[in-house]
Amino acid sequence: MLTALLAVAIGAAVLMGMMTVYRDIPEQMGREMRSYGANMIFVPAEGKTAMNLFTVESVVKEIPQEKIVGAAPWRYKSLTMNHLPLTGAGTDFLQVEKTRPYWQVDGNYPKNDNEILVGHDIAEMTKLKPGEVVNVAGKNENGKPFRQELTIAGILKTGGKEDGFVFLDMHLLNGLLETPDTVEIMELSVAAPAGELELYRQHIERDTPDIVPRLVKRITRSETTVLEKLQMLVYLVTAVILMLTMICVATTMMAMVMERRKEIGLKKAIGAENRSIVSEFLGTGIVLGMLGGCLGCVMGYFFASAISFSVFGRSVSIVPAVIVITLGLSVVVTVIACILPVRRAVRIEPALVLRGE
Template sequence: MKKRRMLFRMITASLLRRRSRMLVALLAIAIGATILSGLVTIYVDVPQQMGAQFRSYGANMIFMPAADSFTLTNMQESLAAIPSAELVGAAPYQYNTVRIHEQPIMAAGTEMADVQKASPYWLVDGAYPSHAHEILVGKNVAQSLELSIGNRVSVNFTPEDKTQMDSTVDFTITGILNTGGSEEEYVYISMEDMSELTGKSETVDIAEVSVSASSAKLQKYAEEINESSTAISANLVKRVTASETTVLSKLQALVLLVTVIVLALTMICVATTMTAVVSERRSEIGLKKAIGATDKGIIMEFMGEGMVLGALGGILGSFVGFAFAQFVSVNVFSSYISFRPLLVPVTIIVSIAVTSIACLIPIRSATSVDPALVLKGE
């Protein structure tokens, strides 16, 4: 215990005597730890945030019928394979050709609340239908039929079975859909209104599913659904998942590269500082060896100084790094990140490891000091 206490006093005394040099080393370690802590936090949190951003571009999984069609019950059973925490939204669609002003128009029955989750990029002038007998009209349809918000329109459906009578339901237009895509060629009503108009209940032609997960997980979920369901074929939207995977992999590679470079520069700075310290203390080292100090004792002293600097720099860098990551996240991704307590000991351990490695060359130089030559002034 006395030896450890004496070693600690020697380490602290040495650090305090050379405050300016040690401050430079501590600053370098703290900066390295800050970048490490901040970038690792970004490395972990930002992919999740970017995944949420990608979800605003629409669904990344499609449920297709394995046969002619499937039901809402089949859809809910398949969705059970996806964890609720990762399921952003799932919108079913039932398509039927109807007539508005005697013009054939494709109508889609869906759940409006689910559409807003699965396709948040939809721009609606007005409002989504929220009550019975309300309709959302695509921009192109509205222009061709000269329809506007608040108009009443009669929607007519002719069954394929000619023995059945046509059905007509009056709807109020609550919104005009503007997406710049094919969605503008459709009109949208609730599944209940579609059932009333066509007599088809719970039948689904396609479902768009938005899942906040990596491409590997998405592929796994799709395979599980295809194995367990005979009614549904789950397929990934390749252009969405591929783009998301490419962007995230490049971002993570960049973060890893920058972290490695910063740690290497930190190691060089610490090694340079400790080498200068060894040069200044050659006489002291020679005197210690002359009175009986062993190489092991010299190594423990210099390594102890490096580890203390590494621990202090790691502690400082852990908290400054979180502030740095928070600043980047708020200003670049417009979202806040959560503090990860586990990252503090990891940052401290890595900082100590980097500092210890950086001290190896200076320590080797210290142990090679010849007390006879140094005391003679050579």
């Protein structure tokens, strides 16, 4: 009985641990996948080159804020830096750190409006270093020239086209261009599965005709593939554990029937019905399932916490529904495991057993 109890407890522990961890996997995996960049972007509608910043920010607020990891606006303009022609990009550096966490910066991200990031290729060409002051010049939307002295806060190295850009604060660039409420692209990093992202996209596309939302398919597709494989792994491990638990309990109960053959035969000889024998063994199985399930729930919580903390760096919360499912499956498995031993018990012939045959 102790062996069967431990088997049920271990099976319930693994079952609860896997279900608890899997419940948090989509959210946690979604946040981990955000390190690969934004998974949704807003672009202007056809025929337009820019969007209103306040309109874009109001649309972003329609997405549940707890799911938004970052939302970075972008605007591009041809500029010169120390008479060198290049492309300037305006953005919100606090949000860029969230939407593009893979960026490598030698120095610091700009903290003030008069600070900029310079791409690695430009820095190599001009021999510029963090802390140096440069002259950035260009023309605003009305053709009026402007010039501004800015300090290099850091050198950006991504290995991509960003290495040839200079990055300014969005408010500074819009101020120089005298278009304070303009954004060309909005990058969003949303911790949500592909299906949920598609619902957000359809809602925004329907309600805001001036904005065209698009999903970054390579990011969302990769996330969906990983989650599907993890789901199959969880199902496979759970099925194997439940099967092994069932076999262990069935073997133990069969041994109990064989040990108690004379007792069962004596009971039937003095008038016990098969229903009484069935109730006795099934009752034992139900009690075994409940006790093992309760013990397994406690063990499963610590098991899930250890996995979640080691993989995602955070603990898990207790979900009543998972506990109920674990207890229910533990009882169902033990009852199913008792079916074969019970059939063996009711087929015992009292006369043969009592004669020692």
